[in-house]
Amino acid sequence: MAGTPVVIVAGPAIIKIAAPASGTLDTLGYTENGAEVSENVMTLDVRGDENGGDAGPPIDIQYMGEWHLVRCLLTKYDEAIADKIRAGVAGGTAGTPGTSGSLYLAGLLGWRLLIHSTNFPRNYLHAIFDQPKEVNRGTKHSRLLISARCLKNAAGVIYNATTT
Numbered sequence: 296m297a298g299t300p301v302v303i304v305a306g307p308a309i310i311k312i313a314a315p316a317s318g319t320l321d322t323l324g325y326t327e328n329g330a331e332v333s334e335n336v337m338t339l340d341v342r343g344d345e346n347g348g349d350a351g352p353p354i355d356i357q358y359m360g361e362w363h364l365v366r367c368l369l370t371k372y373d374e375a376i377a378d379k380i381r382a383g384v385a386g387g388t389a390g391t392p393g394t395s396g397s398l399y400l401a402g403l404l405g406w407r408l409l410i411h412s413t414n415f416p417r418n419y420l421h422a423i424f425d426q427p428k429e430v431n432r433g434t435k436h437s438r439l440l441i442s443a444r445c446l447k448n449a450a451g452v453i454y455n456a457t458t459t
Contacts, residue, residue, distance in 0.1 A: 306413025
């Protein structure tokens with residue numbers, strides 16, 4: 296039986312990364328209003344003649360896995376650690392594209408991404424920062440926007456609560 300609904304406060308979100316995913320965690324910085332997480336379930340429609348074949352509604356829907364999209368807007372961050380993400384592949388160099396055709400997971404070119412909040416930490420084991428990275432440059436304080444696609448590891452785990 297479920298409990299009574301309450302207000303949930305995760306606490307300040309400190310963003311940490313490790314590159315490669317099994318390396319030492321570095322503190323990237325603090326978010327402006329927490330990290331936004333979209334949990335995406337992948338499905339496949341099963342078509343059948345009983346509902347009109349391809350033209351009709353599915354007779355069932357097949358679960359095909361899931362992945363999460365994590366978006367963080369940081370207002371206080373370490374530029375040197377941000378460059379690790381800008382490199383495109385873990386262990387790369389910012390401003391120098393990696394090798395085309397490289398595999399993130401098999402090649403250990405992904406990151407570990409930890410949303411280290413006081414009450415509800417999320418430790419993503421395979422994060423890939425393949426979305427555009429945005430930063431403003433000028434007299435106003437810089438804000439860094441990063442997004443990562445997070446996938447399951449070899450054990451089938453997308454995230455856990457490990458903070459070390």
